[in-house]
Amino acid sequence: MSIKIKVTLGVLFLFAVILVISGLGLYYLQRLSQDSKNILTDNYETLQYTKEIISQCDRLKTDSADALEIMEKNIRLQESNITEAGEGELTRSLRSVLNRIKVSHVDDVLLAELRNTCLSIQQINMEAIQKKNENAQQTSENASTYLVITGTLCVLAAFVFIINFPGYIGDPIAQLTSGIKAIANKNYEERLQFDRNDEFEELANAFNLMAEKLDTYEHSNLAKIIFEKKRIETIINRMTDPVIGLDEGNRIIFVNDEALHLLHLERTSVIDQYAPDIAIHNDLLRSLIKTSDPGKNESGLIKAVVSGKENYFSKEIIHVNYLPTGEKENINIGAVILLKNVTAYKELDLAKTNFIATISHELKTPIASLQMCVKLLQDSRVGTLNEEQANIAETLQDEVSRISKITNELLDLSQVETGNIKLNIKRADSYDIVSLATEAVKFQAERKHIIIDIEIEKDVPAVQADIDKTTWVLVNFLTNAIRYSAENGHVVVKCEADNRFVTFSVSDNGPGIEAKYLDRIFEKFFQIPGTASGTGLGLAISKEFIEAQGGKISAESVPGRGTTFTFQLPEGV
Template identity: 30%
Template sequence: MTTPPSSAQSHAANILVIDDEPRIRDACRIVLSENGFEVAVAPDGEQGLQMIQQKHYDIILVDLMMPSISGFDVLSEVRKNHPDTVVIVITGYATLEHSIEAMKRGAFDFIPKPFTPDQLRAVVNKSLKYTSALQDIADSRSRLKMLLNRLTDGVMTTDTNKLIVQANPSFLHMIGYHGEEVLGKHVADIISDGNILEAIDQALSMGPETFSEITNELRITCHDQEKIYSCRCAPFRGRTKNNLGTITVLHDITSLEMMNQMKSDFVSMVSHEVRSPMNSLLMQLKNIKDGLAGEVTDKQKEILERASEKILNLNNLVTELLDLSRIESGLISHEKEQVDMVGLLTEQLNFHAPYGAEKNITIDLKLADDIPPIFANRQNMDEVFSNLITNAIKYSPENASITISGETEFDYLKVAVSDTGFGMAEEDLAKIFTRFYRVKDQNTRNIQGTGLGLSLVKSIIESHHGSIRVNSVPGSGTTFTVYLPLQES
């Protein structure tokens, strides 16, 4: 019974049979032709090599023991000049030594004489699956290379010895390299930036139990033009979690950084230009309220107080915009010191307690005994917790309670400000740290605010390499939890 061609032979594979026995050649040609293969035969190694030079064959079946040119010689020639051709050796005496030697020299498989048609079909179909897998790998590599070369981001991969496996044109352009082929070169031979080299070293040194992405911001001057890149480097792992190398990605953020700087400069300029006349206006209104410009009636005083309150709210908005601009410019990073958080939170409690008492709100402080100082900007820490406690008071009804708790958790100081106030809906939680966003419902519509406070809080905490989380249930209250690193590297 004839076996139909397998799915692996999507095209009629070319097969060459080289054997000095006519019956073997004829039998192979008949069996394989019935299975849809194109089969050619050669009576000896010399003619077989001539045929190989003239035409490509997907599979070659060659007898090891032939006069003049042996199957070993044919195998060596094929492996040298046609590495993608699969060679199956035919062993006349079924000796294991010959088969092992042929496999060492690059043969895919062997078939001993005498063999049945089914054995022949099986070994040929097995080789076809192998060649199909090799072709799939080659196609995948070709597609991957084309994809990498078309990326605008720079991508480079290395092996464990820091030899370059792949580097697309964008990566080479970003680092200012325009030399010879880089594949196989050591990364230090083409990369001069120490941050990239250090990131690769860190990625390679990661144990199998940890995995993280090393991120850096690079400033590289090329052709008298400074470029700013976001650099991300991570280890490349195998199935057994062992490091196979690294992958490094560079993303050009020059335009983004320039826009952010322009935005910060604009906010700073406008804020300064607006705040000075507002302060002057507030002083003039105060002079009028105090009667320095003549007697003021109660109604006029009420109107002046409302106007002063609106201007003061606008002045607070400008101040918070300036603070945000200052944080984004990185100015606070050079103004840090050891801050006693127990003393700071105690001062915050004492300062806000009278304001809470006006609404009959109690404020409790629950701190663990082992809270150490942290390296931070004290003024910013005051701003963070003053903002959170003020919000808790503003967004709580009368007779509510507020709890400030603090403890160490792993390598972080964890401080939570919890209230039993109005709470927030789930859709508000996703936007609460967005600039100018304010929760608007029947409980909050009469509460004054800029919508910048929590955005400022988040910016300050992130500039200290910390994080903030919020949990809230409408009608049951809100908890803001701040995590600040105990030690800064």
């Protein structure tokens, strides 16, 4: 018998139980309703008629015409409502008394006879009401008894059905679910046994066949999987940068020789070990795994001593997600920690910082001397210059001022490198910042035949900023845009107000930046793979400058269509 037929029979059984209880209850409700209706129609109305006739007896002496009319009306109604034995004879006696009253003088004897006759009719109907009430009570008791017996039997039958039938259907499904989970966990030896002639037995046979084939497939591919694992391990060990792999439970599943050398650990002591346990006695490993949770990352450099020399490493954590077949959400199956040795860049950075600081201080004295000499040349007390000499002196003064400004900018840059930024924040015209920056890169743009379009919003407000450092950031954006734009391209500079801030942006039509690198381009020493120019410091310094002024910096890009770098500064007050 198929499951469909079994379910249909079960539903029909429950439907029959409901019909039996409902039909029995409806039958007795109708009987009780009919009994109540008979009492109301047959007896209660008669009591009302006779009561009204008795109430009119006292009025016969004062208002006989009206009282007789009311009596006549009620006697006619009573004559049409004779339902009990003996009630008809009394009703005719009542009519006879009323007729005698009509043709003779009203006296107390006739009135007494009238009242007694009405009371006799009432007595008969009261007895009838009591008897019918007893019958109704008996009917109610019978109904309660039958309903309780029938309901109990039906409830017991339904209870047995409800207890057993879901299990009859659900138990095989639960076993099937358990079997499927076992297969999902790669337990291909799981089998189902259903001894029943329905669809579940066919399903169990199909499931067992599937598990058997999966088991065969698993064992046939095991050698290939082991071979691929060995090849991946070889590739990882040949990498020159340290690499550590963790599973979803933070156990170390692979680590290359470079990472072992850096951590001063042996391979046998770390593989398949819980990383936090090892990190208790290894500070470097503790700093590497402390942000290995999904959604967290760290951009700071890690310092470690390798072969007696301090080395600096940048860290990148790649979280490995996997979408199981048939699932809708990714699950985390581990993480890979990649370290890149940036010691060379760090040394260059320190050397550059020292050089900038030294050369800037050394240049201050000769620049001051040049400025003094120019002032002496322009002083009429020393001597009078002709027009050509005066122009040369003025040009010389402009160039000395320019060298002095460059020297101050170099000092500012060294402040960023040492973390001691000195700002000269004041109200600055937004248009002036854009003009100074575009003028500074004009020569670079002309060499590549790149057009710089300037779009400044009308009546754009001033900003509260250090004009020199802000211009330096905008020049850095423009320099990058020109570098990565094709010849005869366009670079767009925009400046517009935005909710109490002024937004500066530079857009190019270059190759763009992949989304996975956008969050890291403002890190020190980070370089996008495939770009060999620069040291990865320009954007990091720009970020320091803007955020030190209370602003925000960001980048948006569409690969193949270009990149837009943006920074915001508060409006001037």
